Amino acid sequence: MKSENSILLVVNPIAGDSDKTPIINLVTSEVKAKNLDLEVFKTTGQGDKEAIVEFIANHNPSRILVAGGDGTISLVASCIYGTEICLGIIPAGSANGMAVNIGLPTALKEQINIALSGEILKTDVIFVNDIMCLHIADLGINAELIKNYENSGIRGKLGYFIQSFPTLFNSDFPFEFTIEADNEVFKETGILLAIANANKFGTGANINPNGILNDGKFEVLVFKNLDVFEILKTTQENPEMSSDFVKVISMHKAKIISKSKVPFQVDGEYINEIETVNAYIKHEILSIAVPQSFLQSHNLNKKP
Numbered sequence: 001m002k003s004e005n006s007i008l009l010v011v012n013p014i015a016g017d018s019d020k021t022p023i024i025n026l027v028t029s030e031v032k033a034k035n036l037d038l039e040v041f042k043t044t045g046q047g048d049k050e051a052i053v054e055f056i057a058n059h060n061p062s063r064i065l066v067a068g069g070d071g072t073i074s075l076v077a078s079c080i081y082g083t084e085i086c087l088g089i090i091p092a093g094s095a096n097g098m099a100v101n102i103g104l105p106t107a108l109k110e111q112i113n114i115a116l117s118g119e120i121l122k123t124d125v126i127f128v129n130d131i132m133c134l135h136i137a138d139l140g141i142n143a144e145l146i147k148n149y150e151n152s153g154i155r156g157k158l159g160y161f162i163q164s165f166p167t168l169f170n171s172d173f174p175f176e177f178t179i180e181a182d183n184e185v186f187k188e189t190g191i192l193l194a195i196a197n198a199n200k201f202g203t204g205a206n207i208n209p210n211g212i213l214n215d216g217k218f219e220v221l222v223f224k225n226l227d228v229f230e231i232l233k234t235t236q237e238n239p240e241m242s243s244d245f246v247k248v249i250s251m252h253k254a255k256i257i258s259k260s261k262v263p264f265q266v267d268g269e270y271i272n273e274i275e276t277v278n279a280y281i282k283h284e285i286l287s288i289a290v291p292q293s294f295l296q297s298h299n300l301n302k303k304p
Protein backbone atom coordinates (compact mmCIF):
# COMPACT_ATOMS: atom_id res chain seq x y z
CA MET A 1 0.00 0.00 0.00
CA LYS A 2 1.27 3.44 -0.84
CA SER A 3 1.52 5.98 1.94
CA GLU A 4 -0.55 9.08 1.02
CA ASN A 5 1.69 11.32 3.13
CA SER A 6 5.01 10.21 1.80
CA ILE A 7 6.85 12.07 -0.97
CA LEU A 8 10.13 10.92 -2.50
CA LEU A 9 12.43 13.46 -4.15
CA VAL A 10 14.85 11.91 -6.64
CA VAL A 11 17.73 14.28 -7.34
CA ASN A 12 20.33 13.89 -10.06
CA PRO A 13 23.24 15.89 -8.59
CA ILE A 14 25.02 16.33 -11.95
CA ALA A 15 22.03 17.13 -14.16
CA GLY A 16 22.32 20.47 -15.93
CA ASP A 17 25.67 21.03 -14.21
CA SER A 18 23.95 22.98 -11.41
CA ASP A 19 23.85 22.90 -7.59
CA LYS A 20 20.61 21.20 -6.45
CA THR A 21 20.72 22.53 -2.85
CA PRO A 22 18.19 25.35 -3.52
CA ILE A 23 15.77 22.79 -5.03
CA ILE A 24 16.14 20.37 -2.13
CA ASN A 25 15.67 23.19 0.41
CA LEU A 26 12.55 24.61 -1.24
CA VAL A 27 10.97 21.18 -1.81
CA THR A 28 11.65 20.39 1.87
CA SER A 29 9.87 23.54 3.07
CA GLU A 30 6.92 23.19 0.64
CA VAL A 31 6.39 19.53 1.56
CA LYS A 32 6.59 20.38 5.26
CA ALA A 33 4.03 23.18 4.80
CA LYS A 34 1.62 20.56 3.41
CA ASN A 35 2.22 18.25 6.42
CA LEU A 36 3.75 15.59 4.21
CA ASP A 37 6.86 13.48 4.79
CA LEU A 38 9.87 13.76 2.50
CA GLU A 39 12.64 11.33 1.65
CA VAL A 40 15.49 12.35 -0.67
CA PHE A 41 17.28 9.94 -3.00
CA LYS A 42 20.37 11.11 -4.89
CA THR A 43 21.29 9.23 -8.03
CA THR A 44 24.86 8.01 -8.49
CA GLY A 45 24.81 7.02 -12.16
CA GLN A 46 25.33 3.35 -11.16
CA GLY A 47 22.51 0.90 -10.37
CA ASP A 48 20.02 3.74 -9.82
CA LYS A 49 17.01 1.86 -11.17
CA GLU A 50 17.39 -1.06 -8.77
CA ALA A 51 18.06 1.32 -5.87
CA ILE A 52 14.96 3.43 -6.62
CA VAL A 53 12.76 0.33 -6.95
CA GLU A 54 14.04 -0.83 -3.54
CA PHE A 55 13.54 2.64 -2.06
CA ILE A 56 9.93 2.68 -3.31
CA ALA A 57 9.29 -0.77 -1.85
CA ASN A 58 10.59 0.38 1.54
CA HIS A 59 8.95 3.83 1.70
CA ASN A 60 5.73 3.40 -0.35
CA PRO A 61 5.57 7.01 -1.57
CA SER A 62 2.36 8.30 -3.17
CA ARG A 63 4.35 10.68 -5.32
CA ILE A 64 7.89 11.00 -6.66
CA LEU A 65 9.34 14.39 -7.53
CA VAL A 66 12.25 14.34 -9.95
CA ALA A 67 14.88 17.09 -10.00
CA GLY A 68 16.85 16.26 -13.12
CA GLY A 69 16.74 16.16 -16.89
CA ASP A 70 14.84 13.89 -19.26
CA GLY A 71 17.19 10.99 -18.50
CA THR A 72 16.31 11.02 -14.80
CA ILE A 73 12.59 11.45 -15.54
CA SER A 74 12.70 8.38 -17.81
CA LEU A 75 14.59 6.45 -15.15
CA VAL A 76 11.93 7.15 -12.51
CA ALA A 77 9.07 6.65 -15.00
CA SER A 78 10.45 3.20 -15.82
CA CYS A 79 10.24 2.34 -12.09
CA ILE A 80 6.62 3.47 -11.59
CA TYR A 81 4.64 3.09 -14.83
CA GLY A 82 1.57 0.96 -14.34
CA THR A 83 1.38 1.89 -10.62
CA GLU A 84 -0.65 4.64 -8.93
CA ILE A 85 2.47 6.57 -7.94
CA CYS A 86 2.40 10.03 -9.49
CA LEU A 87 5.45 11.73 -11.04
CA GLY A 88 6.15 15.44 -10.40
CA ILE A 89 8.70 17.16 -12.63
CA ILE A 90 11.21 19.76 -11.44
CA PRO A 91 13.24 20.44 -14.58
CA ALA A 92 16.94 20.67 -13.77
CA GLY A 93 18.71 19.09 -16.73
CA SER A 94 20.42 20.32 -19.84
CA ALA A 95 17.42 18.91 -21.75
CA ASN A 96 13.92 19.16 -20.28
CA GLY A 97 11.65 17.98 -23.09
CA MET A 98 8.89 16.68 -20.85
CA ALA A 99 8.73 20.00 -18.95
CA VAL A 100 8.49 21.86 -22.27
CA ASN A 101 5.68 19.57 -23.44
CA ILE A 102 3.50 20.04 -20.36
CA GLY A 103 4.18 23.79 -20.30
CA LEU A 104 5.83 24.03 -16.87
CA PRO A 105 6.53 27.59 -15.69
CA THR A 106 10.12 28.66 -15.03
CA ALA A 107 9.77 29.67 -11.35
CA LEU A 108 10.93 26.90 -9.00
CA LYS A 109 8.22 27.47 -6.39
CA GLU A 110 5.49 27.20 -9.03
CA GLN A 111 7.09 24.05 -10.41
CA ILE A 112 7.11 22.46 -6.95
CA ASN A 113 3.48 23.40 -6.31
CA ILE A 114 2.45 21.85 -9.63
CA ALA A 115 4.53 18.74 -8.88
CA LEU A 116 2.64 18.36 -5.56
CA SER A 117 -0.79 19.31 -6.98
CA GLY A 118 -3.89 17.24 -7.70
CA GLU A 119 -3.85 18.09 -11.41
CA ILE A 120 -2.85 14.71 -12.74
CA LEU A 121 -2.66 13.44 -16.31
CA LYS A 122 -2.55 9.73 -17.06
CA THR A 123 -0.30 9.79 -20.09
CA ASP A 124 0.35 7.16 -22.75
CA VAL A 125 3.90 5.88 -23.16
CA ILE A 126 5.53 4.63 -26.36
CA PHE A 127 8.02 1.76 -26.35
CA VAL A 128 10.55 1.88 -29.19
CA ASN A 129 12.64 -1.28 -29.49
CA ASP A 130 11.52 -1.83 -25.88
CA ILE A 131 12.98 1.52 -24.74
CA MET A 132 10.51 3.77 -22.92
CA CYS A 133 9.78 6.99 -24.82
CA LEU A 134 7.82 9.72 -23.06
CA HIS A 135 7.85 12.39 -25.75
CA ILE A 136 9.74 11.90 -29.06
CA ALA A 137 12.12 9.37 -30.59
CA ASP A 138 13.57 9.83 -34.04
CA LEU A 139 15.68 8.38 -36.80
CA GLY A 140 17.83 10.55 -39.03
CA ILE A 141 19.39 13.93 -38.89
CA ASN A 142 18.26 15.03 -35.40
CA ALA A 143 19.57 11.81 -33.81
CA GLU A 144 22.86 12.34 -35.68
CA LEU A 145 23.02 15.87 -34.33
CA ILE A 146 22.44 14.60 -30.77
CA LYS A 147 25.21 11.99 -31.21
CA ASN A 148 27.66 14.63 -32.45
CA TYR A 149 26.61 17.02 -29.67
CA GLU A 150 27.11 14.32 -26.98
CA ASN A 151 30.56 13.55 -28.39
CA SER A 152 31.61 17.20 -28.69
CA GLY A 153 31.88 18.06 -24.98
CA ILE A 154 30.37 21.50 -25.67
CA ARG A 155 27.20 21.79 -23.59
CA GLY A 156 24.08 23.87 -24.06
CA LYS A 157 22.48 25.45 -27.10
CA LEU A 158 25.84 26.68 -28.45
CA GLY A 159 27.03 23.06 -28.67
CA TYR A 160 23.94 22.16 -30.68
CA PHE A 161 24.40 25.11 -32.98
CA ILE A 162 28.08 24.42 -33.59
CA GLN A 163 27.39 20.74 -34.34
CA SER A 164 24.56 21.44 -36.77
CA PHE A 165 26.84 22.56 -39.63
CA PRO A 166 29.18 19.54 -39.88
CA THR A 167 26.18 17.25 -39.24
CA LEU A 168 24.26 18.71 -42.16
CA PHE A 169 27.25 18.52 -44.52
CA ASN A 170 28.37 15.02 -43.54
CA SER A 171 25.04 13.25 -43.12
CA ASP A 172 23.93 10.43 -45.44
CA PHE A 173 20.40 11.82 -45.81
CA PRO A 174 17.85 11.40 -47.30
CA PHE A 175 16.92 8.03 -45.82
CA GLU A 176 14.39 5.56 -47.27
CA PHE A 177 11.83 4.20 -44.80
CA THR A 178 9.16 1.49 -44.99
CA ILE A 179 6.49 2.03 -42.32
CA GLU A 180 4.20 -0.86 -41.47
CA ALA A 181 1.52 1.00 -39.51
CA ASP A 182 -1.36 -0.92 -37.96
CA ASN A 183 -2.72 -2.46 -41.20
CA GLU A 184 -1.15 -0.18 -43.83
CA VAL A 185 2.28 0.05 -45.41
CA PHE A 186 3.89 3.36 -46.43
CA LYS A 187 7.15 3.96 -48.28
CA GLU A 188 8.64 7.39 -47.55
CA THR A 189 11.93 9.19 -48.14
CA GLY A 190 13.04 11.85 -45.68
CA ILE A 191 15.77 13.43 -43.62
CA LEU A 192 14.11 12.65 -40.30
CA LEU A 193 11.44 10.21 -39.13
CA ALA A 194 9.95 11.07 -35.75
CA ILE A 195 7.92 8.75 -33.52
CA ALA A 196 5.99 11.16 -31.31
CA ASN A 197 3.54 10.96 -28.45
CA ALA A 198 4.04 14.60 -27.44
CA ASN A 199 4.14 17.79 -29.54
CA LYS A 200 7.60 19.25 -29.04
CA PHE A 201 11.31 18.53 -28.97
CA GLY A 202 13.13 19.75 -25.85
CA THR A 203 14.24 22.76 -27.90
CA GLY A 204 10.55 23.78 -28.11
CA ALA A 205 10.18 22.96 -31.83
CA ASN A 206 6.52 22.02 -32.27
CA ILE A 207 6.83 19.20 -34.80
CA ASN A 208 3.66 17.29 -33.88
CA PRO A 209 1.02 19.96 -33.14
CA ASN A 210 -1.89 17.48 -33.26
CA GLY A 211 -0.33 14.93 -30.90
CA ILE A 212 -2.33 14.19 -27.72
CA LEU A 213 -0.61 12.59 -24.74
CA ASN A 214 -3.50 10.30 -23.75
CA ASP A 215 -5.34 9.40 -26.97
CA GLY A 216 -3.94 5.85 -27.14
CA LYS A 217 -2.12 6.66 -30.40
CA PHE A 218 1.23 8.05 -31.53
CA GLU A 219 2.30 9.76 -34.72
CA VAL A 220 5.01 8.86 -37.19
CA LEU A 221 6.16 12.03 -38.96
CA VAL A 222 8.46 11.89 -41.97
CA PHE A 223 10.16 15.23 -42.66
CA LYS A 224 11.12 15.30 -46.31
CA ASN A 225 13.54 18.22 -46.67
CA LEU A 226 15.22 21.15 -44.95
CA ASP A 227 12.69 23.80 -46.01
CA VAL A 228 13.66 26.72 -43.78
CA PHE A 229 10.26 28.41 -44.12
CA GLU A 230 8.48 25.24 -42.94
CA ILE A 231 11.04 24.65 -40.16
CA LEU A 232 10.42 28.19 -38.87
CA LYS A 233 6.71 27.34 -38.55
CA THR A 234 7.56 24.85 -35.78
CA THR A 235 8.26 27.81 -33.49
CA GLN A 236 4.50 28.54 -33.55
CA GLU A 237 1.97 27.10 -31.11
CA ASN A 238 -0.30 25.71 -33.90
CA PRO A 239 1.81 25.38 -37.03
CA GLU A 240 0.15 24.23 -40.25
CA MET A 241 2.94 22.51 -42.13
CA SER A 242 2.78 21.63 -45.81
CA SER A 243 2.24 17.96 -46.76
CA ASP A 244 5.21 18.41 -49.14
CA PHE A 245 7.32 19.04 -46.03
CA VAL A 246 5.96 16.43 -43.60
CA LYS A 247 3.88 13.27 -43.87
CA VAL A 248 1.95 12.51 -40.66
CA ILE A 249 0.50 9.07 -39.87
CA SER A 250 -1.32 8.29 -36.60
CA MET A 251 -1.20 4.71 -35.30
CA HIS A 252 -1.15 2.25 -32.38
CA LYS A 253 1.87 0.21 -33.43
CA ALA A 254 4.47 0.28 -36.17
CA LYS A 255 7.43 -1.50 -37.63
CA ILE A 256 9.79 0.96 -39.32
CA ILE A 257 12.52 -0.32 -41.58
CA SER A 258 15.27 1.91 -42.97
CA LYS A 259 17.04 0.85 -46.18
CA SER A 260 20.39 1.71 -44.57
CA LYS A 261 21.59 2.12 -40.98
CA VAL A 262 20.34 5.37 -39.52
CA PRO A 263 21.09 7.23 -36.23
CA PHE A 264 18.39 6.70 -33.58
CA GLN A 265 17.58 8.75 -30.44
CA VAL A 266 14.92 8.48 -27.72
CA ASP A 267 13.84 11.51 -25.64
CA GLY A 268 17.13 13.27 -26.41
CA GLU A 269 19.44 10.32 -25.64
CA TYR A 270 21.41 8.94 -28.59
CA ILE A 271 20.97 5.14 -28.75
CA ASN A 272 22.84 3.81 -31.83
CA GLU A 273 22.53 3.26 -35.58
CA ILE A 274 19.69 0.90 -36.45
CA GLU A 275 17.75 -0.44 -39.43
CA THR A 276 14.51 -1.53 -37.73
CA VAL A 277 12.34 0.01 -35.02
CA ASN A 278 9.34 -1.69 -33.47
CA ALA A 279 7.08 0.82 -31.72
CA TYR A 280 3.88 0.38 -29.74
CA ILE A 281 1.94 2.44 -27.24
CA LYS A 282 0.64 1.65 -23.75
CA HIS A 283 -2.45 3.67 -22.98
CA GLU A 284 -2.66 5.89 -19.87
CA ILE A 285 -0.03 4.04 -17.87
CA LEU A 286 1.91 6.89 -16.26
CA SER A 287 0.49 9.52 -13.88
CA ILE A 288 2.14 12.95 -14.16
CA ALA A 289 1.29 16.13 -12.24
CA VAL A 290 0.78 18.92 -14.79
CA PRO A 291 -0.22 22.60 -14.76
CA GLN A 292 -3.98 23.15 -14.60
CA SER A 293 -3.67 25.37 -17.69
CA PHE A 294 -2.21 22.44 -19.64
CA LEU A 295 -5.15 20.17 -18.82
CA GLN A 296 -7.61 22.92 -19.75
CA SER A 297 -5.96 24.03 -22.98
CA HIS A 298 -5.61 20.45 -24.21
CA ASN A 299 -9.08 19.35 -23.01
CA LEU A 300 -7.42 16.46 -21.28
CA ASN A 301 -9.33 14.55 -18.66
CA LYS A 302 -8.12 14.73 -15.11
CA LYS A 303 -7.72 11.21 -13.81
CA PRO A 304 -6.44 10.72 -10.29
Ligand SMILES: Nc1ncnc2c1ncn2[C@@H]1O[C@H](COP(=O)(O)OP(=O)(O)OP(=O)(O)O)[C@@H](O)[C@H]1O
Nearest residue numbers: 014015016043044045068069070071072093094095
Ligand atom coordinates in the same frame (compact mmCIF):
# COMPACT_ATOMS: atom_id res chain seq x y z
N1 LIG B 1 25.77 11.16 -9.33
C1 LIG B 1 25.95 11.00 -10.66
N2 LIG B 1 27.19 11.10 -11.20
C2 LIG B 1 27.41 10.96 -12.53
N3 LIG B 1 26.42 10.71 -13.43
C3 LIG B 1 25.16 10.62 -12.95
C4 LIG B 1 24.86 10.75 -11.56
N4 LIG B 1 23.51 10.60 -11.39
C5 LIG B 1 23.01 10.35 -12.64
N5 LIG B 1 23.98 10.38 -13.58
C6 LIG B 1 23.82 10.25 -15.04
O1 LIG B 1 23.03 11.39 -15.48
C7 LIG B 1 22.44 11.06 -16.75
C8 LIG B 1 21.04 11.58 -16.82
O2 LIG B 1 21.05 12.98 -16.75
P1 LIG B 1 19.75 13.83 -17.10
O3 LIG B 1 19.30 13.49 -18.49
O4 LIG B 1 18.76 13.70 -16.03
O5 LIG B 1 20.31 15.30 -17.03
P2 LIG B 1 20.99 16.16 -18.16
O6 LIG B 1 21.69 17.32 -17.54
O7 LIG B 1 19.95 16.51 -19.20
O8 LIG B 1 22.01 15.17 -18.71
P3 LIG B 1 22.50 14.95 -20.22
O9 LIG B 1 22.86 16.31 -20.76
O10 LIG B 1 23.68 13.99 -20.03
O11 LIG B 1 21.31 14.30 -20.91
C9 LIG B 1 22.50 9.54 -16.85
O12 LIG B 1 23.47 9.22 -17.83
C10 LIG B 1 22.98 9.08 -15.47
O13 LIG B 1 23.71 7.90 -15.54
